[in-house]
Amino acid sequence: MINLQPYENPQYFFYLLIGLLPIIIGMLYQKRFRWYESLFSLVFLFLIFDGSKISQGIAIIGYTVYETLVTWWYCHYRTKENSKNKTGVFILAVFLAILPLIFVKFTPLFVDGKASIFGFLGISYLTFKVAGMIMEMRDGSIKEFHLVKFLQFLLFFPTISSGPIDRYRRFIKDYDRVPTQEQYLGLLQKGVHNIMLGFFYKFVLGYFFGTVLLPNIEHLAMLSRHNFLGLSWPLVGVMYTYSMYLFFDFAGYSLFAVGISYMMGIETPINFNKPFLSWNIKEFWNRWHMTLSFWFRDYIYMRFVFFMMKHKIIKSRITLANLGYLVLFLIMGIWHGETWFYIVYGIFHASVMILTDAWIRYKRKHKGWFPSNKFTHVMSVVLTFHVVCFSFLIFSGFLNQLWFGIR
Amino acid sequence: MDDVRTTVLDILTDLTGSDEVKENPDMNLFESGLLDSMGTVQLLLELQSQLGVDAPVSEFDRSEWATPNKIIAKVESMK
Numbered sequence: 001m002i003n004l005q006p007y008e009n010p011q012y013f014f015y016l017l018i019g020l021l022p023i024i025i026g027m028l029y030q031k032r033f034r035w036y037e038s039l040f041s042l043v044f045l046f047l048i049f050d051g052s053k054i055s056q057g058i059a060i061i062g063y064t065v066y067e068t069l070v071t072w073w074y075c076h077y078r079t080k081e082n083s084k085n086k087t088g089v090f091i092l093a094v095f096l097a098i099l100p101l102i103f104v105k106f107t108p109l110f111v112d113g114k115a116s117i118f119g120f121l122g123i124s125y126l127t128f129k130v131a132g133m134i135m136e137m138r139d140g141s142i143k144e145f146h147l148v149k150f151l152q153f154l155l156f157f158p159t160i161s162s163g164p165i166d167r168y169r170r171f172i173k174d175y176d177r178v179p180t181q182e183q184y185l186g187l188l189q190k191g192v193h194n195i196m197l198g199f200f201y202k203f204v205l206g207y208f209f210g211t212v213l214l215p216n217i218e219h220l221a222m223l224s225r226h227n228f229l230g231l232s233w234p235l236v237g238v239m240y241t242y243s244m245y246l247f248f249d250f251a252g253y254s255l256f257a258v259g260i261s262y263m264m265g266i267e268t269p270i271n272f273n274k275p276f277l278s279w280n281i282k283e284f285w286n287r288w289h290m291t292l293s294f295w296f297r298d299y300i301y302m303r304f305v306f307f308m309m310k311h312k313i314i315k316s317r318i319t320l321a322n323l324g325y326l327v328l329f330l331i332m333g334i335w336h337g338e339t340w341f342y343i344v345y346g347i348f349h350a351s352v353m354i355l356t357d358a359w360i361r362y363k364r365k366h367k368g369w370f371p372s373n374k375f376t377h378v379m380s381v382v383l384t385f386h387v388v389c390f391s392f393l394i395f396s397g398f399l400n401q402l403w404f405g406i407r
Numbered sequence: 408m409d410d411v412r413t414t415v416l417d418i419l420t421d422l423t424g425s426d427e428v429k430e431n432p433d434m435n436l437f438e439s440g441l442l443d444s445m446g447t448v449q450l451l452l453e454l455q456s457q458l459g460v461d462a463p464v465s466e467f468d469r470s471e472w473a474t475p476n477k478i479i480a481k482v483e484s485m486k
Contacts, residue, residue: 139463282443297444302464305448321445360440364424 001051004044005121006161007256010203013195019044020263027184027265037264041157048121048160056120063100063123067130068150070096075145078137090138097134101127109338122160124335128295129154133168135299142168149175158260162253164271164291174266187262194259202252210245217241218398230402239393246392247275250289276388279380280360281352284388292332301328321357325350336395345395352387411458411486415479418453422446432475450478460485 004012019040026033049057074093077083104123107116136142153171179187217237224232254271261268271290278284285293305324307313314320326347333346363370370376393399400406419428423441427434436442442450447467454460460482472478 136465139465141463141465282440298464298467302444302448302467305445306451306464309448309452317445317449324445 002047003051003053004047006044006048006157007198007202007253010199016044016260020260023264024188027179027188028181030178030181030184032178032265038152041152041155044157045155045160048157053121055117059118059120060123063118063120063126064151064154066100067097067126067154068147071130071133071150072145072147074134075137075142078140079143079145085138090134093134093138094131097130098127105335106338122162125159125161125163125165126154128163128165128292129168132165132295132299135303136168156261156266158264158266159257159268162250162257164254164257164269165295166266166268166291170269171266179265184265187265187267191259191262194255194262198252198255198259200252201248201255206245206249206252209241210249214238214241214245218401221398221402225402230399235393235402238396238398239389242396242398243389243392246396247272276385277381278384278388279377280384281349281356281387284384285353288388296328296332300331301325304328318357318361322350322354325353329353339397339400341394341397341400345391348391348394352391411483412479414457415454415482416475418450418457419475419478422449422453428475432479434475435473436475437469437473447472454482458482458486 004015006012022033022036023040026036045060046057049060070093074089077089077093078085100118101123104116104119107119108114133142149172152175153166153168156166156171159166217234220234221230221232221238224230224234251272258268258270269291271292273287273290275284275288278287285297301324304327305320308320308323314323329346329350330343331346332349333343336342336345416429416432419436419442420426423436423446425441427439427441428436434441448464451462451464451467454462462481462485472481
């Protein structure tokens, strides 16, 4: 049976293009063939989850039914007359929405490293979308539950495997409208450009760094593993090579997802905006895996800080901001997986954020002490780049292999 | 309506610790680093207590709230 994993190889794009043709032609004549769009999405979803992946296919169907019921129930509760909008009900709804993800994420920890039978490709990203919707229903920003639109949003196939994570209200605005011919030609052009750039990133640069270079350098670094902490020049090489691989592979994938979305008339938000030109770590998180970091910022950090401030649980603004960073990055670390290196990665980023804030406060207090010019800007960019690459070395898990021999 | 303007600018001056917001009400608060998520939450809470404007986090979109003038316009539309 044919099974096609999204954007796995260049052939995939050939099949995609055939499927997309009627959509593109229709859009050029300002028509959205909604039934065809749905059919196209279903076929490509089927091709991800059929054959040897059939157990994942069953899991995603069960998951979709479950999340539909949770979202429908909470929306019903929030929109009925005189809804009390109780905090307890809200917390229950969020908990129910993320329960499948918690279950899938923690199964390997308790069952001998085995993956959960309830898991499937993209479960995290789908869960982020649903949890975001529930929080916006709590705030009264999403006021209705529309089954078809909900499913279109949840299962939008170009972004199903790894995002970018869209927002319901933003997605529906695009979904409900048909772009003018001029707008669509612009989207089409941008879409093709993204896909071409994505090819270069993922299949040329990502392949070079990840498949050609990385295994050799890792091998060299392993030869020096008896040094103090395994430190060696090849290890430094692993750090930069892995960082380049991570960026080009993931940015390439994201460009594909955004590009295909554009062709379907949906302006999925971008995920990367020249992250290695960031001048501090706060700016880095505004430019790296943006839809994930904005999700954590809007739905975890800001809500956590808002709650703590409103109820005056922590008075000091600085303590609260720092605590917020720790909460955010610890959750992000654990979400990546329950291993020491993901958790250390989270704590490392939280610490750098806290130090950066302290430095910004210090500079503001002592205005005129520090020069600010092109040279200092370049120095900041260089410093940030190295700090980020170091964090990716932790993230890569290579240290686990180097120090403990665990792959 | 001038009332809203003064109040918002006072809140922003207080939060950013800088008079720049009054001198240049079209500056981008986020790009300049004057306001971050923490500052945003404080802004929303101050708007609530001082002006009675109830702006939940869901309604906060950085691009729509980017400059002092945009914030004033937003607040006036929500009053």
